Amino acid sequence: MLNPLGEKLWSTGQFFGVDLQHEFRGVTARSGVLFPGPAGWGEFSPFTDYSDQQAALWLTAAIEAAYLPTDIPPGAFVSVNAIIGDHEDAVVATRRAIEIFGCTTIKIKLGSDLMRDLERLDSIVSTAGTVNQSILIRVDINGRWSLEQALIAFKELNRYPIEYVEQPCADQESLRELHQRVNIPIAVDESIRVHHHKSVREFADIAIVKVSPLGGLRATRHIAENIGVPVRVSGALETSVGLFPSLVAAWQLAPDHPAGLGTGALFATDLVTPITVPNKGVIAVQRRDPDPTLLTAHALGPLDQQYWRQRFEAAFHLLPQESRDLLTAGL
Template structure:
């Protein structure tokens, strides 16, 4: 397969087959209650372009590159046929958190904490409920999305580690790599970097040996499966593949990345399909016994008519796609 094919398609070609979807969320997640995006058809299948609305057009360029890769050239050969995953626990009450974990079949749970306006006591209760649902042998990781300073993170992590009866790791507790490096020396659990990678000016240049123990990589924000694979391999620490709350089409690209990694010591954050109340296809990827089956191309969106966006959202996404495609073409032409 071609390793680094750029998005040669014109904006008109991209728009011609584009389908805009709108899927409600089961729970509010990252401030989002409806997941929207665009599906693009191509010779290798379907690609998904679904950056969040607060992203600038320039920030959306890697998301478009990822969609075009999936649609036009496909993914690298897999090294495994199943990918272990965690269940993701949004900011919900402890009883619902426990029910979600118990129903998932997963042995690892990622719990969102430090949401704006949320007290630490509520996070502690949610984490403790997840531990009870998982039992003593399950793994718990937490994600703070860079909400804490180092001084805030130290006591919060200590209490959450106690509530979890041992955390597997803490994902992005502080905003910067320098803060992560300082914190890593002062807390017991391992530290994982997410936004510090995908938010970097050059994610491929990020080396985590002194700042974090785990690299969180996501296909769309990093520009595609191949780009994310290079970034993961260059980070110098084990990688965990995570989802950007994708539809079934985008989620399978994340599964392809996890399947292509040389080593996969941790469960991946790809069990996010349960956060969607509907999906673009009738049989979206769902974990069985805590793992997802690896597929070689994205599923056909056979329910796209049922989840098609309304007129306002369709106009918004088509215009956004047109703008980002123009920027992407200009950047690609500038490199050649």
């Protein structure tokens, strides 16, 4: 059951379901609800494995995006890293990153098999070499390594141009130990959402912040200002419409470093044409409204709509008062 405010917001929502090119982060499609507001569109698309509490943070972010105007000067842009999908050929993807997207920082998810991981890193480095481009690599392990595996892997990683290794281990104790014993910078992503973030400096050098899972731009800024280590802004596989608050965060919080917002390249379909992908290594910090034709083409069936209604109800009940106030003023 929703209160009248929740019903009113819900009645403005537009369902969407779009496809990825390949499986990524265990998903092959992205779906959710877009809410229009006086400031623009907000995207509510928490992953299926997210708890109601995490979904509530995402809804908080979506409401903020739709109801709180953002002041961005015309012409603002952020540099971004390219991303190589789990099932993509590293040579092809590296060429695309450099020659089509103009990116010189490349992110790749590794951590299943060390031999294969090193082969993929070799492919990236040698491909960049053939086009005479110096690059930096961001490696994301998503917590897959034990401390022992990480120590072995880090020895091998020393020979690559790695900017940082993101979430090499899942638990804080392993990260702390690893941090003391290796030289490559360690970034944390999942850790800052599950642990109290004051102690991050003790086990990491960089924090990855993501606007939707952290509850919006203001919450993300608050975390970035208090976390004690530099941040990099990344996305959570939002559509080109839902990417905007993350672009703003990158522009405001880490303007000198590429953001992890080149994820449009992973989408097969989207709600705008063309899909937002890097051009000359950058993406413009501007809102993109969904194309009504594409919203119709990528609408959801009744069962999916029911699923999103349940997710929305659970999240709405957990909304902070601030979000309710924003809605009361703007709906």
